[in-house]
Amino acid sequence: MHIEVTEILQTYADRGVFRGFSAGAASASKASFRMVWHHDRTFEMLFDSRRRTMRFPVVLPGVPAGSAMYREFREYLHSRQASDLPEHRRVDPARAVLRCNNRDGAVSVAITSLDGDFEYTTRKLIHTVHEIFLGFLHDGPYYEYLVEQFGLDPDRY
Amino acid sequence: MSSNDRDAGPSRRNFLAPVAAAAAVAAVVRPTNLMADAATIPSITIPKAITDSVNEPSQVGSFEGRGMSGAEVFAKACKEENLAALFCCPGNYPVINAISQAGIPSFGGRSEGSMASAADGFSRVTGEVTACSGTEGPGFTNMIMNIAVAHRARTPLLVLASNVTIATDDREYFIQTGYQQPTTEGLKKYGKRLIAPDRIHEYAGYAFRHLKTGVPGPVHLDFPGEVVRARFTDPAGLKDYFGKEKYRSESRPYPSPTDMKKALDMIDKAERPVIVAGHGVFHRKAWDALRLAAEKNEFAVTTSGPMRGHFPDEHRLSASMSVDALMSADLVVFVGQYSMPGRNEYRFNPDVKAIRVNPTGEDLGRNWPLDLGIVGDEAAFLEILANDLPRKKRDTWVSELAAARQKFQDTMQKRYELGVKASEATNTLHQEVLCKEVHDFLYKGDIDPKQTVTGWGGWTIGNAAGRWLRAYRPGQEVNCPYQYSAVGPDLAMMIGASAAVQLGVGPQAAYKGAPVVVVTSDAGITYSMFELDTAAKYKIPVVCIVFNNNAWGMWPSANTPRSMHMYVFQENLRYDQMAQGLGARGEYVHTQKDFRDALKRSYDAAAKDRVSTLINVQAIKEFTAVQPYPPGNVINAEPGVGALAH
Numbered sequence: 001m002h003i004e005v006t007e008i009l010q011t012y013a014d015r016g017v018f019r020g021f022s023a024g025a026a027s028a029s030k031a032s033f034r035m036v037w038h039h040d041r042t043f044e045m046l047f048d049s050r051r052r053t054m055r056f057p058v059v060l061p062g063v064p065a066g067s068a069m070y071r072e073f074r075e076y077l078h079s080r081q082a083s084d085l086p087e088h089r090r091v092d093p094a095r096a097v098l099r100c101n102n103r104d105g106a107v108s109v110a111i112t113s114l115d116g117d118f119e120y121t122t123r124k125l126i127h128t129v130h131e132i133f134l135g136f137l138h139d140g141p142y143y144e145y146l147v148e149q150f151g152l153d154p155d156r157y
Numbered sequence: 158m159s160s161n162d163r164d165a166g167p168s169r170r171n172f173l174a175p176v177a178a179a180a181a182v183a184a185v186v187r188p189t190n191l192m193a194d195a196a197t198i199p200s201i202t203i204p205k206a207i208t209d210s211v212n213e214p215s216q217v218g219s220f221e222g223r224g225m226s227g228a229e230v231f232a233k234a235c236k237e238e239n240l241a242a243l244f245c246c247p248g249n250y251p252v253i254n255a256i257s258q259a260g261i262p263s264f265g266g267r268s269e270g271s272m273a274s275a276a277d278g279f280s281r282v283t284g285e286v287t288a289c290s291g292t293e294g295p296g297f298t299n300m301i302m303n304i305a306v307a308h309r310a311r312t313p314l315l316v317l318a319s320n321v322t323i324a325t326d327d328r329e330y331f332i333q334t335g336y337q338q339p340t341t342e343g344l345k346k347y348g349k350r351l352i353a354p355d356r357i358h359e360y361a362g363y364a365f366r367h368l369k370t371g372v373p374g375p376v377h378l379d380f381p382g383e384v385v386r387a388r389f390t391d392p393a394g395l396k397d398y399f400g401k402e403k404y405r406s407e408s409r410p411y412p413s414p415t416d417m418k419k420a421l422d423m424i425d426k427a428e429r430p431v432i433v434a435g436h437g438v439f440h441r442k443a444w445d446a447l448r449l450a451a452e453k454n455e456f457a458v459t460t461s462g463p464m465r466g467h468f469p470d471e472h473r474l475s476a477s478m479s480v481d482a483l484m485s486a487d488l489v490v491f492v493g494q495y496s497m498p499g500r501n502e503y504r505f506n507p508d509v510k511a512i513r514v515n516p517t518g519e520d521l522g523r524n525w526p527l528d529l530g531i532v533g534d535e536a537a538f539l540e541i542l543a544n545d546l547p548r549k550k551r552d553t554w555v556s557e558l559a560a561a562r563q564k565f566q567d568t569m570q571k572r573y574e575l576g577v578k579a580s581e582a583t584n585t586l587h588q589e590v591l592c593k594e595v596h597d598f599l600y601k602g603d604i605d606p607k608q609t610v611t612g613w614g615g616w617t618i619g620n621a622a623g624r625w626l627r628a629y630r631p632g633q634e635v636n637c638p639y640q641y642s643a644v645g646p647d648l649a650m651m652i653g654a655s656a657a658v659q660l661g662v663g664p665q666a667a668y669k670g671a672p673v674v675v676v677t678s679d680a681g682i683t684y685s686m687f688e689l690d691t692a693a694k695y696k697i698p699v700v701c702i703v704f705n706n707n708a709w710g711m712w713p714s715a716n717t718p719r720s721m722h723m724y725v726f727q728e729n730l731r732y733d734q735m736a737q738g739l740g741a742r743g744e745y746v747h748t749q750k751d752f753r754d755a756l757k758r759s760y761d762a763a764a765k766d767r768v769s770t771l772i773n774v775q776a777i778k779e780f781t782a783v784q785p786y787p788p789g790n791v792i793n794a795e796p797g798v799g800a801l802a803h
Contacts, residue, residue, distance in 0.1 A: 016500035016526040017507040038501055086557060088429075089485055126507050131484060134504045134794070139480075139568070141783040143790055144713060154616065154711045155642065 002031040008122045038133040039150040055110035062149045065102040091124045201740040215260025224390030227357045228255040234361035241285035244272035248292020249319035251385040266691040269296045273303035274646035275653030281464045282632040282654045283663040288315035294333030308344045309640035310463035311495045313373035320379040337379040346374030354387035359397040362404035412533030427488035429554045436462030437493015437535040446539035455551040461796045463639035466628030480794040482561035493535040497524040498803035514538045572788045579786035592625035614647030615678025616710025617781045617790045622676040623799025632664040645684025651675035655697045672698045672763030679705040693740035698763035701771045708778035736771030747775040
């Protein structure tokens with residue numbers, strides 16, 4: 001299963017989605033991955049096959065749990081499983097569950113497979129995080145957040 | 158009119174007829190609100206020296222009699238290559254004099270940099286090769302930022318500059334000496350200091366070969382005195398003195414049948430294909446083939462590049478406003494996209510397959526790993542698609558595009574409503590309100606929506622204007638900050654664009670004489686505002702809307718206690734009054750209703766009297782921030798309307 005997930009992630013590196021990628025230490029049921037992705041940040045992804053879960057521990061840093069931004073983010077994540085999204089865009093709630101968590105302002109995003117199809121969950125998690133950066137953060141009132149947390153420079157955004 | 162004029166299509170002489178007529182009745186522009194007694198201060202006038210000289214008959218040099226100077230040999234080559242226009246400041250005298258004398262539309266302005274951007278703007282709305290010129294040293298270096306802007310836009314811009322003499326090279330003799338070619342390193346496609354007088358025609362060939370072949374880009378020639386002042390009474394005095402049909406070719410790379418078979422198969426099998434039509438589609442005038450192919454196979458199209466309109470925004474297959482649907486695409490085909498984004502800069506999903514078509518091979522695979530790279534001419538590629546793709550219906554995909562377009566428009570409307578609240582709360586005009594008013598005036602009122610060429614720049618206002626302005630036909634919209642994101646060339650660029658519209662060059666022919674509108678910022682206008690004098694003297698009508706928020710749009714980056722003073726200006730500066738001092742009309746507004754009325758008056762003046770107007774729209778810098786006046790500055794998704802990075 002690790003190998004399957006690794007291979008899928010490697011295809012994203014080969015497609016230029018990640019500008020850097022490596023698989024870290026792995027045990028029988030757990031594996032970790034590092035990828036250089038949006039805003040040239042290094043993201044960590046954890047895979048727990050026993051729990052059928054993949055997780056990015058930090059997708060959005062510096063988001064207070066009680067903030068409007070976190071509330072809107074939870075709504076956004078929920079909308080990714082809504083039935084009005086086209087099939088190719090949504091995470092099918094019969095096959096996987098998307099969740100987020102906030103620990104001291106660090107927002108994590110996780111997906112749990114319900115049917116054991118790890119290719120599906122891997123791709124859906126990558127798509128979801130990708131859309132968080134190109135959709136949720138871009139379309140919402142988060143310009144200043146991007147400046148503060150991701151060093152967005154108006155001269156080279 | 159000389160035979161040369163008749164052969165050249167729209168001539169500068171014809172174009173300036175209204176100037177002549179104006180001079181005949183001692184044209185007088187009367188600025189209002191002059192501070193001093195009008196009786197003691199002469200009015201601004203267009204002098205006879207302008208109208209007389211532009212109406213002199215043109216004449217291309219010949220070997221007869223005194224023969225030709227090197228400059229005249231070069232001008233003759235430019236004429237034979239149909240150089241569309243020259244924008245310059247005095248300096249490089251033999252060359253600019255010879256080019257103007259040869260009958261090439263020539264315009265003299267107030268700063269070399271702005272003239273380079275005017276030439277860039279002319280080219281962006283026509284696809285034609287244009288030239289700019291300045292004197293050696295300061296005139297040349299004044300153009301650097303603007304050459305860089307043109308370079309990033311891949312504009313076929315011929316940059317000309319004098320450069321003292323070979324005899325005084327390296328001696329720090331007198332003034333203005335300097336090495337030019339190293340200065341434009343990285344900012345040009347080709348460059349050369351001409352040192353052999355007998356090779357001047359040969360190097361004109363080098364220049365046009367680069368300007369008209371492959372991926373366009375600026376060419377920079379610098380001319381020492383010995384070269385431009387040499388005289389030639391016999392063709393034998395010139396090396397390689399033969400015509401353009403010998404020194405360059407119109408041949409284009411035809412995509413390989415093997416590649417095309419793969420591409421056709423990939424497009425046909427895709428469920429949600431999108432073509433990103435870059436500026437190569439415009440330069441190769443391939444918009445009809447693009448539309449035919451899209452309608453036949455029902456793939457989506459979005460445009461990119463420094464000009465827009467090669468696929469109409471209102472078309473049901475346009476994805477330029479269907480931002481959210483782009484993420485659904487399963488195949489993207491880049492055609493003539495000369496400046497490639499990184500993989501995560503465009504709003505496509507991580508699994509989208511990619512084809513890229515480029516006239517040369519060395520750039521294929523840069524930034525965006527490809528499933529298929531094709532070396533081929535954009536027009537040829539699209540013609541093959543139009544011929545060989547099967548007729549197909551993609552109803553689900555078309556519906557998704559429509560839904561995303563509606564979502565985009567709903568979002569725009571909400572932002573506008575927030576802008577109205579902010580405007581009413583501050584008694585100034587929010588950027589969303591300003592831009593919607595321009596949108597409604599140009600596209601929802603009495604004016605043919607296809608008529609008006611627009612351009613936009615600035616930060617807070619530029620992002621908003623990019624979202625609200627539309628392109629319904631080729632060359633209708635100029636993305637002034639494209640790729641290089643320079644603040645400042647906007648007005649100059651659009652004066653150049655307007656010159657092209659007044660002449661009716663290329664895709665502007667059907668709208669010859671129409672006004673041009675530019676939306677820009679108070680930070681940006683200062684770089685080229687003096688070119689309102691140039692617009693006035695040549696009767697080039699531009700409606701220039703200045704969003705005056707008293708600050709650089711980047712003021713939120715002032716994040717230390719001692720930094721804000723570097724980001725803000727005096728408040729309530731009157732750019733409208735400055736414009737009046739330059740012979741243009743000036744309007745000052747701070748409410749939605751006043752702006753609506755001022756825009757109509759200004760457009761009418763431009764259309765009827767060929768008079769330019771600067772509308773100073775008072776705003777406040779806080780409109781850039783989300784709080785307290787949402788939505789604040791919104792960065793546009795790429796690709797699509799308002800995309801400026803790629």
